[in-house]
Amino acid sequence: MTQLVDETVLDRTLRAALRNGGDFAEVFVEDRRTTAARLDDRRVEEMVSGRERGAGIRVVRGGTTGFAHTADLSEDGLRDAAEAAAAAARGEAGKTNIVALTRRNAPRPHDVEVLPESVEKSAKADLLARADDAARTESETIRQVSASYADARRRILVANSDGLLADDDQVRTRFLVNCVADSDTGLQTGTEAPGRSVGFELFDEIAPEAVARIAARRALTAARARPAPSGKLAVVLKRGAGGVLFHEACGHGLEADLVGRDASVFGGRVGEMVASPLVTVVDDGTYAREWGTYAIDDEGTPAQRNVLIENGVLTDYMWDLTRAAKEGRGSSGNGRRETYQHLPMVRMTNTYLLAGEEDPDDIISQTPYGLYCVALGGGQVNTATGDFVFGITEAYMIENGEITEPVRAAQLIGNGPEALRSVDAVGSDFDTWAGTCGKDGQGVPVSAGQPTLRVAELTVGGTAGV
Amino acid sequence: MGPPVSDRLVSRRVDLLSVAREIAGAARPGEQIEAYALRSRETEVKVYAGVVESLSVAEIGGVGVRVVVENRTGYAWAGSLAPEVVADTLAEARDNAIFGAPDEHAGLAAPTDFAGIEAPAVDLWRDELLSVPVADKVALALEVERLTLAADRRVRGVESADYGDAAIEAAVSNSLGVEATSRRCVASVSASAMAGERDDTQTGAGFSVARTPDDLDVEGAARDAALRSTRLLGAKQPSSRRLCVILDPLVSRSILGLIGSALNGEAIAKGRSMFLGREGEQVGSPMVNLIDDPTNPIAFGAATHDAEGVPVRRNALIVDGVLQGFLQNVYSGRRSGVTTTGSAVRGGFKSAPGVGARALHLAPGRRTLDEIVASTPDALFVQSVSGLHSGTNPVSGDFSVGAEGLMVRDGAFAEPVREITIASTLPRILLTIAEIGGDLTWLPGAAAGITLVIGEMQMSGN
Numbered sequence: 001m002t003q004l005v006d007e008t009v010l011d012r013t014l015r016a017a018l019r020n021g022g023d024f025a026e027v028f029v030e031d032r033r034t035t036a037a038r039l040d041d042r043r044v045e046e047m048v049s050g051r052e053r054g055a056g057i058r059v060v061r062g063g064t065t066g067f068a069h070t071a072d073l074s075e076d077g078l079r080d081a082a083e084a085a086a087a088a089a090r091g092e093a094g095k096t097n098i099v100a101l102t103r104r105n106a107p108r109p110h111d112v113e114v115l116p117e118s119v120e121k122s123a124k125a126d127l128l129a130r131a132d133d134a135a136r137t138e139s140e141t142i143r144q145v146s147a148s149y150a151d152a153r154r155r156i157l158v159a160n161s162d163g164l165l166a167d168d169d170q171v172r173t174r175f176l177v178n179c180v181a182d183s184d185t186g187l188q189t190g191t192e193a194p195g196r197s198v199g200f201e202l203f204d205e206i207a208p209e210a211v212a213r214i215a216a217r218r219a220l221t222a223a224r225a226r227p228a229p230s231g232k233l234a235v236v237l238k239r240g241a242g243g244v245l246f247h248e249a250c251g252h253g254l255e256a257d258l259v260g261r262d263a264s265v266f267g268g269r270v271g272e273m274v275a276s277p278l279v280t281v282v283d284d285g286t287y288a289r290e291w292g293t294y295a296i297d298d299e300g301t302p303a304q305r306n307v308l309i310e311n312g313v314l315t316d317y318m319w320d321l322t323r324a325a326k327e328g329r330g331s332s333g334n335g336r337r338e339t340y341q342h343l344p345m346v347r348m349t350n351t352y353l354l355a356g357e358e359d360p361d362d363i364i365s366q367t368p369y370g371l372y373c374v375a376l377g378g379g380q381v382n383t384a385t386g387d388f389v390f391g392i393t394e395a396y397m398i399e400n401g402e403i404t405e406p407v408r409a410a411q412l413i414g415n416g417p418e419a420l421r422s423v424d425a426v427g428s429d430f431d432t433w434a435g436t437c438g439k440d441g442q443g444v445p446v447s448a449g450q451p452t453l454r455v456a457e458l459t460v461g462g463t464a465g466v
Numbered sequence: 467m468g469p470p471v472s473d474r475l476v477s478r479r480v481d482l483l484s485v486a487r488e489i490a491g492a493a494r495p496g497e498q499i500e501a502y503a504l505r506s507r508e509t510e511v512k513v514y515a516g517v518v519e520s521l522s523v524a525e526i527g528g529v530g531v532r533v534v535v536e537n538r539t540g541y542a543w544a545g546s547l548a549p550e551v552v553a554d555t556l557a558e559a560r561d562n563a564i565f566g567a568p569d570e571h572a573g574l575a576a577p578t579d580f581a582g583i584e585a586p587a588v589d590l591w592r593d594e595l596l597s598v599p600v601a602d603k604v605a606l607a608l609e610v611e612r613l614t615l616a617a618d619r620r621v622r623g624v625e626s627a628d629y630g631d632a633a634i635e636a637a638v639s640n641s642l643g644v645e646a647t648s649r650r651c652v653a654s655v656s657a658s659a660m661a662g663e664r665d666d667t668q669t670g671a672g673f674s675v676a677r678t679p680d681d682l683d684v685e686g687a688a689r690d691a692a693l694r695s696t697r698l699l700g701a702k703q704p705s706s707r708r709l710c711v712i713l714d715p716l717v718s719r720s721i722l723g724l725i726g727s728a729l730n731g732e733a734i735a736k737g738r739s740m741f742l743g744r745e746g747e748q749v750g751s752p753m754v755n756l757i758d759d760p761t762n763p764i765a766f767g768a769a770t771h772d773a774e775g776v777p778v779r780r781n782a783l784i785v786d787g788v789l790q791g792f793l794q795n796v797y798s799g800r801r802s803g804v805t806t807t808g809s810a811v812r813g814g815f816k817s818a819p820g821v822g823a824r825a826l827h828l829a830p831g832r833r834t835l836d837e838i839v840a841s842t843p844d845a846l847f848v849q850s851v852s853g854l855h856s857g858t859n860p861v862s863g864d865f866s867v868g869a870e871g872l873m874v875r876d877g878a879f880a881e882p883v884r885e886i887t888i889a890s891t892l893p894r895i896l897l898t899i900a901e902i903g904g905d906l907t908w909l910p911g912a913a914a915g916i917t918l919v920i921g922e923m924q925m926s927g928n
Binding site for chain 1: 521888
């Protein structure tokens, strides 16, 4: 495939960026094409195609980063953006040193088998009707179904004044079904949305009908649910969805940019016991086929498997180039950006808790009273205080070691370090969950994962008494 | 420092309405085409510890094309205004229309959809924004950081201090002869303070938004950030109980936004709203008058026309607690047998128009927050909430969010609280509104904030 921008043009653009001095310059080129199709109310409403192509250029001079971007990938367009970025970076004049570009590609974590653009649009639309039929077959009380198919192919190219030249070709495919069920207590909803860094082969692994049935059953379960309890109780998280707990409780707090601003409860605690010894948390951008996987990050650094917490001990933070340079170390491959129009920052990839040894069924049977969470709807954290929330969308009471009645959606709230310390059982199973992580206005695809586990105590924000 | 973006950029010279007209003019017999073209010039400054951490200057342009043929709809977009890209985008949208299912209500806005309705005269553009030197914008970001640190000795750091602005222009044109242009400016400063005392850290944000940098209240933003972080110092988790809740305007606007999304006529037509079948019923306490009024130039969402080129108007949605009707765009109106209410909205050029509020607000009451607190024996004052996206659902009405704030006891603010949730249902929140403050606060986003007293909610804690 042709390179997005010629090497000699990249070299001249970097020289233009550093013409008036500076410590570092980078050209990030992106070409993104997307297709989405949506079915709602029994009709394929709309097929949407999108195309975005451009370059973001940053110039670092002293402590200041100047940034400009352009949709014009001609040499003139790139030079204009380079000059704009240089003008914006008005720190102290630094040394100017441009190293000749050397290609440094990283191995791809996995191969993409069926590129989305090679698949007929009609085949994409057909998946939606299959999901609609399957969901409505589940029950007559399923009143409404919406289904979406989305694919994206993102080709990136990074060149910088340290001589780095690397590219990547990232493909992602996702399928979403949302169902509305009618009940005595009003309308209830259920959603399921698997996604992977693969092409159309996603549907060899995941049938649209299966996704639809999960979403439909979730809505039907909510329709017979009673109000969730209010107050502190033991919480068992089923494998997969509960990974959001670690994404929020410690993931964000281990991002080096927040640590560097003294805005994390985990700052200055490397080497300390910050979690139960059962807890080993990994962020792994090389995890084959996962939603948050890539060969290189958006600064050209190869993705890595980074152990963040090992047997309860904090081992390291996650780093991008800027933060790593301040500490005189290397990036951990966590520099990401939503598009070429954004500056990179420290972001998670696939963040998960390693499996333990307990039988997941035993964890439930050894819980006298608590909440069993099967599906979560995302969360949020204040890294400076460590307080985090996450929403449950499918959950059941555990009474005398048995799963009993379903409960309605509710928010759970806890404090990161406290929640990590109170993990008291970790199962031998494992699964992952795909989502979009938002930080400072930028959304990037991430996954979270964990085995079935128990947190001894979290505050459940329902409306009923415990 | 002059404006650093070069004039050579292609999009700067492009007339957006000409671009949109040319695409719409390409409609073949039996085909309807709508084109939306947008250009935004943006500056963003982030400072930390007295140093400019990053300065971004950007110009974004793009086009979105909707094609309707034989009642089938297709859409395509591109992040470029270059002629060859625009031509490809039209071809893509035409191709996509083949795969849509026929829908008898599909179609674009026609002049007959809004006969006799005049667009309001609101001017949201400020030429002066484009002539403010970048150095002055940098100075505002540094100033808000400095003032936040200086506001209270307990502020031990500023996690982020930013200045941002945007000058956004857009044009929409369709092959049925409807067209409109819009342009608006917005500037903001914000700071997030970290207050500390012994081992305790609490955070609080402050911001100011205006149409030009000159109108920003930098001191007010810094004061808010400092106050909101320091007043939470020493916060503890209280015990779970039911109690009266007073919502800060920043919180109530989020809740009104959720309620607004359930007043969407398309959601109603598809059976996906908690207000389904409730028209004409008492859905709120009798003091609730909920209005979407984008004709008010004070609202940040003010506009002359909606995203389909239809003039906007004042829509009273709930009057004296009784549900009057829903917001509609052309499609949802036709489907529901009513006309558009001029409520088509779109998130830039990357999506076709949906339905939404622009300037949703409650008719204000009389008293200030201080007056309300002074007559309250026992309540929770909620300063901020978290997990709005994960704990609320405008279809089922479920509402459960993380919260922090202050207890109110015997007519005064008492101890701070954290690590709690507040829960109810959205319909119940509307019905149990006990008082609406007099402090209507226009904020960016679709809804305005106001101090709101909810008779009873469940607080979960210890």
